[in-house]
Amino acid sequence: MKLLFERSRPGRRECLLPPCDVPAAAFSSSALRASAPRLPEISEIDLGRHYTELASQTHGVNKGFYPLGSCTMKYNPRINEEMAALPGFTDIHPLQPVETAQGCLEVLYEAERLLCEITGMDGMTFQPAAGAHGEYTGLLLIRRYHQSRNDAARTKIIVPDSAHGTNPASASMAGFTVVSVPSNADGGVDIEALRKAVGPDAAGLMLTNPNTLGLFDPNILEITRIVHEAGGLCYYDGANLNAVMGQARPGDMGFDCVHLNLHKTFSTPHGGGGPGSGPAGCKAFLEPFLPSPRVRKENGRYSLYDPERSLGRVRSFYGNFLVVVRALTYILTLGREGIPEASAMAVLNANYLMKKLAGHYDMAYDALCMHEFVMTLEKLKNETGVSAMDVAKSLLDYGIHPPTMYFPLIVHEALMVEPTETESPETLDAAADAFLAILEKAKTDAAYLHGAPHRCPIGRPDEVRAARVPVLRWNFDSENDK
Amino acid sequence: MGNYIPATAEERQAMLATLGLRSVDELFASVPAEVRVRSLNLPDGLSEMEVSRKIGDLAAKNIRFRSVFRGAGAYRHYIPAVVKTVTSREEFVTAYTPYQAEISQGVLQSIFEYQTQICELTGMDVSNASVYDGAVAAAEAALMCLERRRHGVLVAGSADPQTIAVIQTYCESRSVPVTVLPTKNGAVDPADLTAALSDETACVYVQSPNYYGVLEDMDALTAAAHEAGARMVMSANPISLGLLKTPGEYGADIAVGEGQPLGLPLSFGGPYLGFMACKKELMRRLPGRIVGQTEDHEGRRCFVLTLQAREQHIRREKASSNICSNEALCAMTASVYLAAMGPQGLRRAAENSAAHAHYLAAELAKIPGFALRHQGREFFHEFLTDCPMDPERLCAALAERGILGGLPVEGGLLWCCTELCGKKDMDELITAIREVCAQ
Numbered sequence: 001m002k003l004l005f006e007r008s009r010p011g012r013r014e015c016l017l018p019p020c021d022v023p024a025a026a027f028s029s030s031a032l033r034a035s036a037p038r039l040p041e042i043s044e045i046d047l048g049r050h051y052t053e054l055a056s057q058t059h060g061v062n063k064g065f066y067p068l069g070s071c072t073m074k075y076n077p078r079i080n081e082e083m084a085a086l087p088g089f090t091d092i093h094p095l096q097p098v099e100t101a102q103g104c105l106e107v108l109y110e111a112e113r114l115l116c117e118i119t120g121m122d123g124m125t126f127q128p129a130a131g132a133h134g135e136y137t138g139l140l141l142i143r144r145y146h147q148s149r150n151d152a153a154r155t156k157i158i159v160p161d162s163a164h165g166t167n168p169a170s171a172s173m174a175g176f177t178v179v180s181v182p183s184n185a186d187g188g189v190d191i192e193a194l195r196k197a198v199g200p201d202a203a204g205l206m207l208t209n210p211n212t213l214g215l216f217d218p219n220i221l222e223i224t225r226i227v228h229e230a231g232g233l234c235y236y237d238g239a240n241l242n243a244v245m246g247q248a249r250p251g252d253m254g255f256d257c258v259h260l261n262l263h264k265t266f267s268t269p270h271g272g273g274g275p276g277s278g279p280a281g282c283k284a285f286l287e288p289f290l291p292s293p294r295v296r297k298e299n300g301r302y303s304l305y306d307p308e309r310s311l312g313r314v315r316s317f318y319g320n321f322l323v324v325v326r327a328l329t330y331i332l333t334l335g336r337e338g339i340p341e342a343s344a345m346a347v348l349n350a351n352y353l354m355k356k357l358a359g360h361y362d363m364a365y366d367a368l369c370m371h372e373f374v375m376t377l378e379k380l381k382n383e384t385g386v387s388a389m390d391v392a393k394s395l396l397d398y399g400i401h402p403p404t405m406y407f408p409l410i411v412h413e414a415l416m417v418e419p420t421e422t423e424s425p426e427t428l429d430a431a432a433d434a435f436l437a438i439l440e441k442a443k444t445d446a447a448y449l450h451g452a453p454h455r456c457p458i459g460r461p462d463e464v465r466a467a468r469v470p471v472l473r474w475n476f477d478s479e480n481d482k
Numbered sequence: 483m484g485n486y487i488p489a490t491a492e493e494r495q496a497m498l499a500t501l502g503l504r505s506v507d508e509l510f511a512s513v514p515a516e517v518r519v520r521s522l523n524l525p526d527g528l529s530e531m532e533v534s535r536k537i538g539d540l541a542a543k544n545i546r547f548r549s550v551f552r553g554a555g556a557y558r559h560y561i562p563a564v565v566k567t568v569t570s571r572e573e574f575v576t577a578y579t580p581y582q583a584e585i586s587q588g589v590l591q592s593i594f595e596y597q598t599q600i601c602e603l604t605g606m607d608v609s610n611a612s613v614y615d616g617a618v619a620a621a622e623a624a625l626m627c628l629e630r631r632r633h634g635v636l637v638a639g640s641a642d643p644q645t646i647a648v649i650q651t652y653c654e655s656r657s658v659p660v661t662v663l664p665t666k667n668g669a670v671d672p673a674d675l676t677a678a679l680s681d682e683t684a685c686v687y688v689q690s691p692n693y694y695g696v697l698e699d700m701d702a703l704t705a706a707a708h709e710a711g712a713r714m715v716m717s718a719n720p721i722s723l724g725l726l727k728t729p730g731e732y733g734a735d736i737a738v739g740e741g742q743p744l745g746l747p748l749s750f751g752g753p754y755l756g757f758m759a760c761k762k763e764l765m766r767r768l769p770g771r772i773v774g775q776t777e778d779h780e781g782r783r784c785f786v787l788t789l790q791a792r793e794q795h796i797r798r799e800k801a802s803s804n805i806c807s808n809e810a811l812c813a814m815t816a817s818v819y820l821a822a823m824g825p826q827g828l829r830r831a832a833e834n835s836a837a838h839a840h841y842l843a844a845e846l847a848k849i850p851g852f853a854l855r856h857q858g859r860e861f862f863h864e865f866l867t868d869c870p871m872d873p874e875r876l877c878a879a880l881a882e883r884g885i886l887g888g889l890p891v892e893g894g895l896l897w898c899c900t901e902l903c904g905k906k907d908m909d910e911l912i913t914a915i916r917e918v919c920a921q
Binding site: 001003004005012013014016017019020021022023024025026027028030031032033034036037038039040041042044047048050051052053054055056057058059060061062063066068071073074075076077079081082083085086087088089090091092093094095096097100101102103104106107114117118129130131132133135136140143164165166168169170171172173174175178215216217218220221244246247248249252253263267269270271272273274275276292311312313314315316317318319320321322323325328329331332333334335336337338339340341342344345347348349351352355356367368370392393396401402407421422423424425453456457458459460461462463465466467470471472473474 | 484485486487488489493494496497498500501506509510511512513514516517518519522523524525526527528530533534536537538539540541542543544545546547550552554555556558560562564567568570571572573574575576577578579580581582583584585586587588589591592593594595597598599601602603605607608609611612614615616617618642644645647648650651652654655656657697701723724725726727728731740747748749750751752753754755765771772773774775776777778779780782784785786788789790791793794795796797798799800801803804805806807808809810811812814817818820821822823824825826827828829830831833834836837838839840841860874877878881886889901904905906908
């Protein structure tokens, strides 16, 4: 595909803005740039065709099955998009007087109320723009809490070895040292190891439940009790909330703060990697530390205020507001019955697909799963040379986005599959057929799978070269590049 | 009511039967009974028609202004029609981070194009794929500059206050001291910077045009920072870069900014995007996704996520940042905007915005009590004036006339003009102010 810059022709332009109707502003010559940025000069028709071509080489949920574990690639309802595009939201300045932005504040207030009910929390901020940002914010709450008690010794955050990479990275950004605890044979937290890890230096525990193996930790109440008894707080990573929303609440499991991924659980689109929204919620005792500003309702009017001991800001304004509009639309649509029904179907779909594959592929754990399951292809690789990567790449030829590969790190040759509730049985059946066909091929023609994909616009890219000789922008001086 | 679940009741029973189960409750056997939800205090679900009414009513409670003379970090510019059409394509909207390059060339190439455009705009060598917003970009840039022996951050007091607050949050949690430099006549005095610099200063953060719209003396400030061995992080309004000198030309090490003016609506503060670009030598310290060009086994040009050794899924607690989801679709929006505008269009947006602001400042100065606060300073499309009455009251009166006036700041008003604020709108504003002041 040609790049925008290769489609550019000097002097080609559109008539988007009128000439200026007042005299030009005079700037001193030293304030002006020496030459214009080399932006593409391109006609609107070519611009449209360019992106149509790019779209044709982009796999989204609306193009095909997307069982990317831990990412909850569920359907993104179109009504959400329509609501988020209402000019009554898009045209509102974030610093308008609050009396003129009552609708926006009501969106934030209502979404906070509903999400607090779903999570069992008391307060929530929408300032974090993504999950990792929400993790960071939640950890800052924990930091502020210990500071407020002059408990400076609590510098460590405990993270299970099955955790997402963002957990240790967020803990580190929040100024904590990371202590990793191993998983037990059933994939849950090793209780004895946890007991040893929590001491007077433990600030808290970060836990994803169900965890990245797709398992709900049956010892959850004991885990949070152990941490609390040691003086630490419990942080719930909401990446996998889609399995349990409406079934079990982090607040009831003993968690003190949470983050959610509205772009996973609450159906807002992923946009090729954002914008997301990672609201951070907490129990009442942490509310005074939440970022500024918060929304309150008094006598039917909404206003903004700064919590008394606020940790400050983690982003400008109030976060990715339009993402919150989408999530609110979704929650109101599903309501009391729809929310638990969605999680139940997410779990049923995952177990159904797992059942169809079990006996052919090895599963990391022999148990009912929650919303996702992890396969281990170690034996297949030893026997046939076909790796998790080969199977993943082969799925591309079936129009299926591969599962998350090589994660969690504690499972060898892992493929993590999350079908979500919005897929039909026939889609799951077709995916199972594809997995089984690939398995047959592995036994007869491993070389074919090593070369997969065969029917995509490109074959496997040379990633080593990309990292060794980084080409991170178009080079205008060598226009004959391939 | 709605739930977007395709499986029928019969199909669900059949699926359960496959598993040897009778009800979905059995799927949750590992969840202790004590934590199972018994009743959920949520409203009943709604049909699409009902929810559309309900959310539409909320949107209708907001006031949309015919004229907007307020910026302060969020700017209403004209958005070409093609931008929305392109970026609402379902393929782009419903994809995720392009982990699988073979079926994600569209998203990957668009990020590569965005990176190139940001480099051109800022005069830098390398750009990432975006971060959450301009304030976070500034904070992440400050963290990029930390060295074992250089652990302090100096921040221009003339920068956006929300950005300063975010820098303080990010630095506080890493125990990095932040010093806010004083402001003189709306800008940082290079002598004050020199006095504050030490051999422990990691970087200096300056925004130009700054919060007051004033152009900082970037040549002197950058020279002072470099003289002391500190890095310069410069934030700029991306529209201004269609016209004004780039961070690269000033010699800055890192360029950041709020990308919202590039085709994104105001949206009550988000989604926006933070752009980040730097000199080559800092490339491996950049946070976030970066797309690079490579080839497949048949020698075809293609694009992949690269330099991942910096990132959290590889490095975990030693990563350059925890960021994974960024603002990809907003970055694509900015890219489509820049492509649609081209160099001439972007320059015209910058020139018209500046021209309007200068016209308005001159007209306001003719009304008693609305003197320009920072005399003798060059400004782009924002400026602070005095206000002879309670600024909130003036704005309330303007709001009744469909005008969003300047932002009350430091007892005065911080005004902003874009290309959308034409002469007619400004003359109407001036008339309205005269009326209100005469009352």
